[in-house]
Amino acid sequence: MNQEIRERTKWFMDARFGMFIHWGLYAIPACGEWVMSEREMTVKEYEKYFDLFDPVDYDPKVWVRLAKEAGMKYAVLTAKHHDGFCLFDSALTDYKCTNTKAGRDLVREFVDACREEDIKVGLYFSLIDWHHPDFPKYKDRQHPMRNCEAYKDEKFDFDRYLDYMHGQVKELVTNYGKLDLLWFDFSYDDMCGEKWRAEELIRMVRMYQPDVIIDNRLEGSGEDHGSIATAEPSIFSGDFASPEQIIPPEGIRDQEGELIPWELCATMNNHWGYCNFDHTFKSSQMLIRKLVECTSKGGNMILNVGPDAKGNIPCESVRILKEIGVWMKKNGESIYGNTICERPKPEWGRYTQKGDVIYAHVFEEALGAMPLYGITPEELDVVYYLADGSEMNRGEAWNTVQFQESAFVSFGENPVFTYPLPDQTDTVLKIVLKKKGADKDSWEK
Numbered sequence: 001m002n003q004e005i006r007e008r009t010k011w012f013m014d015a016r017f018g019m020f021i022h023w024g025l026y027a028i029p030a031c032g033e034w035v036m037s038e039r040e041m042t043v044k045e046y047e048k049y050f051d052l053f054d055p056v057d058y059d060p061k062v063w064v065r066l067a068k069e070a071g072m073k074y075a076v077l078t079a080k081h082h083d084g085f086c087l088f089d090s091a092l093t094d095y096k097c098t099n100t101k102a103g104r105d106l107v108r109e110f111v112d113a114c115r116e117e118d119i120k121v122g123l124y125f126s127l128i129d130w131h132h133p134d135f136p137k138y139k140d141r142q143h144p145m146r147n148c149e150a151y152k153d154e155k156f157d158f159d160r161y162l163d164y165m166h167g168q169v170k171e172l173v174t175n176y177g178k179l180d181l182l183w184f185d186f187s188y189d190d191m192c193g194e195k196w197r198a199e200e201l202i203r204m205v206r207m208y209q210p211d212v213i214i215d216n217r218l219e220g221s222g223e224d225h226g227s228i229a230t231a232e233p234s235i236f237s238g239d240f241a242s243p244e245q246i247i248p249p250e251g252i253r254d255q256e257g258e259l260i261p262w263e264l265c266a267t268m269n270n271h272w273g274y275c276n277f278d279h280t281f282k283s284s285q286m287l288i289r290k291l292v293e294c295t296s297k298g299g300n301m302i303l304n305v306g307p308d309a310k311g312n313i314p315c316e317s318v319r320i321l322k323e324i325g326v327w328m329k330k331n332g333e334s335i336y337g338n339t340i341c342e343r344p345k346p347e348w349g350r351y352t353q354k355g356d357v358i359y360a361h362v363f364e365e366a367l368g369a370m371p372l373y374g375i376t377p378e379e380l381d382v383v384y385y386l387a388d389g390s391e392m393n394r395g396e397a398w399n400t401v402q403f404q405e406s407a408f409v410s411f412g413e414n415p416v417f418t419y420p421l422p423d424q425t426d427t428v429l430k431i432v433l434k435k436k437g438a439d440k441d442s443w444e445k
Contacts, residue, residue, distance in 0.1 A: 001260050005239050008213050009261045011120065012181070012240065014337045015073035016295050017328075018122070020265060020304040021063065021110075022078050022272040025049040025085045027309040033273030036083050036130055040144045043131055046083065054101035058311030060113035066313065068117050070321040071328025073336070076122035076183050076302065077110045079172060081273075082142075084131025088175075092167050095131055111176045122181030123172055127165065127196055127218070134161035141189060162197050169201060173208040182214045183242075186221040193219055198236035213239040215263075230255055240300075247290065251297035251340060259340065263300040266290070268317050274306040281316045284323035285425040291324075291335065292361045292426060296350040298340045330387040331428045334359035343374030349426070359386065360429040362421060369395030369408040369415040372431065379433050380407040386428040 026033045028049045036046050060077075067075050080086045086096035088107035097106045107123065114121035129135050130144055136158065137143045138151040145151050173179060182205065187193070198218045205212065216228045216238030228237040240261035241252050252262040268287070269278045287303065294301045305317045328335070334352050341351035341358055348370060349363040360372065360383075372380065383392040395408030395415040409429070412419035421427045 001254060001258055005261075008211055009239050012074070012213055012263075012300065013261055013298075013339070015120065016300050016335050016338070017070075017072050017291060018074040018076065018120075018263075018300065018302040019063075019067040019070070019072045020076050020124075020272075020302045021307065022081070022124075022274075022304055023307045023311075024078060024081050024087065024273070025053055025083060026081070027274040027307065028052055030274050030276040030309070032271040032275050033078075033081055033083075033306075034142075035273075037142050037144050040147065042144070046131075046144075050085065050095065050100060053097070053309070055106075055309065055311035058102070058106065058109075058307075060106075060110040061116070063110075063305075063307070063313060064113040064117045064119050066318060066321055068119060070325040071332050071335075072119070072303075074120035074122055074181060074302075075110075075114055076124050076181060077107065078124040078126075079107050080126050080129075080168065081124075082126045082128045082130055084126075084129040086168070088172065090168055090171055092164055092171070107172075108176065111179075115177075120180040122183055123176075123179060124183040124185060125169060125172060126185050127187065127191075128185075129161070129165065132161050132164060134158060134164075166197065166201055166204065170204060170208070173205050173212070179209055179212050182209070182212050184215060184217045186217045187219055188221050193234075193236065199234070202236045213261075215240060215242045217242060228254075228260060247293055248297065248299070251299060259298045261300075262298070263302055264290070264294050265302050265304070267304045267306075268320060272304055272306060274308045274314070276308070279316065281320060284320045284327070287320065288324055288327055288425055289361075289363060292350055292352065295335050295338050295352050296340065296345075296361075327423075327425060331426070334361065334386055334428045334430070346371075346373040356433060356435075358431040358433070360431055362427040362429065365418065365421050366411070367418055369397060369400055369410050371400075371403065371406040371408055373406060375407050375431065375433070376405060377407045379436075381432045381434045383409050383432070384430040385422065386430045387423065392429060 022033055026035050029035045064075060079088050084095055086093060089098045089105040090096050098104060111121050134156045137145040137154060140146050196218055218236045219227060227233045228241055240263055242263055242265055244265050247264055252260050254260050269281045271278050291301045305313045307313050338352035338354045341353035343351055348366060349361045352359045385392055393410045395410035397415040399416060400408050
C-alpha cells in the first residue's frame with residue numbers, strides 16, 4: 001500500500017464503524033432496491049413511484065444522531081442507485097428529488113447533518129442507470145429490459161451515457177463541499193475499469209476532492225479485490241476493498257503481505273432497501289461480534305439501514321443500533337484505532353490491539369480460570385474490565401501450574417470456580433503488558 005493511500009485512509013481505519021443508508025423510490029414498493037430489475041419494469045411503469053415519492057418524515061439529523069449514538073464514525077447515503085433516481089439536485093436530469101413532492105435537495109440536507117454532528121460524510125453513486133436511454137439493455141445481465149426483444153437492435157450511444165454519468169459525479173464532488181468517502185457501485189462482466197472511462201473519472205474526482213477515499217468497485221462488484229492488492233494498482237483501483245455480506249477469513253493483504261484497508265458492507269436484515277415483510281433482523285449481539293471480528297482482522301464494518309418511503313428508519317433497526325451504542329459507549333476503545341493482534345486467536349473469542357494494549361473480547365464463559373492465549377505470566381502486568389475500569393483477578397492456581405505458557409485470569413474470587421460473564425454479548429478485558437527491558441529475560445512496568 002503506497003504512502004498516499006495510507007495517509008488518506010488513516011481516519012477510515014481508525015473509525016472502523018459506519019452507517020450505510022439505502023434509500024430512494026424503491027422504498028415505496030418496499031421489497032428491496034432491485035425491484036425494478038427483478039420485476040422487469042419499464043421506465044414508465046417504475047415512474048409511478050416518482051409521482052408518489054413524498055418523504056414527509058425525512059430528517060437526516062435524526063438518522064445521523066442515531067448513527068452517532070450507535071458509535072458510528074461515518075455515514076454513506078445512496079445519492080443515486082441503479083434505478084437512476086437522484087436524491088440530489090442534478091442539473092443533468094429531471095429525474096430527481098427536487099421534482100418530486102419532496103421539492104428539495106435531500107443529499108444537501110444529509111451532508112449538512114453529518115457535518116453538524118462531526119460524522120464523516122460519504123456518498124454512494126451507481127455506475128449503472130436503468131433509467132437512462134443510452135445504458136445497454138438487451139442481454140445485459142441485470143437491466144430490467146434484458147429480456148425484451150424490442151430492444152434487441154436498439155441503437156444507443158454509450159459515450160453519451162458516460163458523459164452524463166461523469167457529469168453527475170462532478171456535480172457531487174463540486175457542489176457539496178469536502179466529501180470524505182465516495183462509494184461507487186458496481187462493475188460486472190465487461191462493464192468494468194476503462195469501460196467506465198475510469199481513469200478519466202478518478203482524475204477528475206481527485207482534482208476536486210484530493211483527500212476523498214474511494215472503494216474498489218470501478219473494477220469489480222465486491223466479490224474480488226481487483227488490482228487493489230497487486231504490486232501496481234491502477235489509479236482507479238480504489239483505496240479500500242469492499243467485501244459484501246462476508247468477512248474475509250484472514251483479512252485482506254497485498255502481494256507483499258501488508259494489510260490493506262477493507263470494509264465489510266452488511267445488512268441488518270436481508271435487504272438493503274426498505275422491505276416491509278423482511279423482519280429477519282440480526283441481533284445486536286451478532287452484529288457487535290462481527291464488528292469485533294472485522295476489527296480483529298484489520299477491517300471496518302459499514303452497517304446498512306433502509307428507511308421507509310416516508311423517511312423513517314425501521315423501528316427494529318433503531319432498537320438494534322441503540323443496543324450496539326450502549327455496548328460501544330463502554331467498549332468502543334477496543335474498536336476505534338484497533339487492528340490485528342500479533343497473538344494467536346483465543347478459543348473463547350478474539351483479540352484486538354492498539355499499540356501496546358491488547359483487548360480481549362470474551363464471547364464464551366470459561367470453565368474455571370481463563371487462559372490468555374499467547375500471553376505469558378511473566379509479561380502480564382494487569383488486566384482491567386474495560387466497561388467499568390475495575391481490575392480483574394489473576395487466575396493462576398493449583399490446577400494451572402502445568403500450563404505455564406499462558407497467563408490466567410478469573411471472573412470471580414476463586415480461580416478454580418466457574419462464573420458467568422459480566423456481559424454475555426462481549427466482555428472486554430484491557431490487557432496491559434510489562435515493557436521488556438534491555439535484558440531479553442527481564443520485564444519492567
